[in-house]
Amino acid sequence: MSSQGRAPTKNILTNFASNTSAHGISKLTDKNGILLKLMWLLLLLGATGMIVYQVFGLINQYKRRPVNTQTSIENTQLTFPSVTMCNLNPVLNSEASKYNMYHVIERVAKYLNVPLSDFTNTDAAPSSDNYNFSDVNFQTDDPLDESILEFQLEMQSFSFDGLEEISQKFESFVISCTFGGVDCDNGNFTVTFDQDYGLCYTFPSKSENQTQGNFIFNAGPLYGLKLILNVDQNEYLPFITTSAGVRLQIHEFGSRPYMLELGQSLSTGFETQIGVKPVVYKRQPHPYGTCDDSGKYESVLECERNCLATLIEDSCGCTRQQQQEDDPDLEMCGSKNIPCIKDIIKEKQSGKIKCDVACRSTCRVYDFQKQVSMTRWPANHYDPAIKFKVRKWAENFKTDVFNDENSRDNLLSINVYFSELSLQTIEEEPAYEFASLLSDFGGQLGLWMGISVLSICEVLELFYLLMANCFKPRPRVSSSSVTDLKS
Structure with missing residues (x-):
């Protein structure tokens, strides 16, 4: 061979x-x-x-x-969060009565058979004879809820400058402001618009030249933001504003607030102490998790809001957004669109319609753990001191909206501070990687x-x-x- x-x-x-x-x-x-x-x-x-x-x-x-979750706590200096606050009353009653939006309130008054003369600051209100109310039938089964939505739609038709003219001014809203013991004024706040609450104020202000917030080196109420606010119930809208107080949200510096979903309502006649501690959640994207790392949305709420707005625009042919870049000719939603808007919300809630893209939580979430305590304010024996302070403030701005009885009806005190100087990070990391697979193999x-x-x-x-x-x-x-x- x-x-x-x-x-x-x-x-x-x-x-x-x-x-x-x-x-x-x-x-x-x-x-x-x-x-x-x-x-x-x-x-x-x-x-x-x-x-x-x-x-x-x-x-x-x-x-x-699989992933492992690790929690770490770091004691360090912290950046003070953004604090956004809105008066629950979006538009002054005396100013709204000068515009066509007041027909919503007049229609409800006629439906309830309540004369507007029962409310203050309605002397300038147009007479119901100026409007053609052949009937007061509403388009939905909840006239009051429908009227609130209709008024919000009317409010959104105003430009930003127009809203500043008819809404409560900063000088009459913020009676006292101190941060770390130092006085602050309107220059320390940024004015923003919220489709549910109108004009809101955010502390600290954020500009193009200011990319970092205020660093805090000490914890406790003495080093936080202390406010005394005046909601001025004399100017509350009849039938539209359902409760007295402010809507407040504490969020990461520079981020967008979501007042309706994440804000908390604070009542007049109370002092609210809010101690916060930041928590950062870091999640793993695909294939270890389902979080969104595309950077398209700042949060899952932004995605959900954008989804609802798109559904309304496609189905109802109108928009609730003041600035519509994709289609500037798209008209603002009005009273005629209310049944369609409500149907879209109900169908989305029931799951009959869905967004084109599933909204997922972002891979990084910056949140705050809050310790909230409330006490009746001012105390009976402290009330004269507060009224003296308010009178000095009223003299400076030449306003007279207070008397000897209504301090608890109009005022509230808020103190936001770090309860401790520590940053808690909750982070996911891969528990079984390819190197571990080879080793076990x-x-x-x-x-x-x-x-x-x-x-x-x-x-x-x-x-x-x-x-x-x-x-x-x-x-x-x-x-x-x-x-x-x-x-």
């Missing part, structure tokens, strides 16, 4: 079994009895089965992409058969030899050998 010819496959396999570093395989080629060879064959098959079983379990665990191979990476290389070499042997020519039988066989 020529040395270049094809070798018997049995010889190649026998040579591999005799020389491989994998345990147990060489026992199949030893000159042992058939019973021992059969025993080792069963052991090898059993070990191979256990390897396959364990490896599939490891792969399934890796495909689940190698452990199973070594445990059951003593196989290493080099042993796997030997198997690859075996496949190479078998394939190469297939392409070699078969051995030829010489003519002399044939003659010898015939003889």
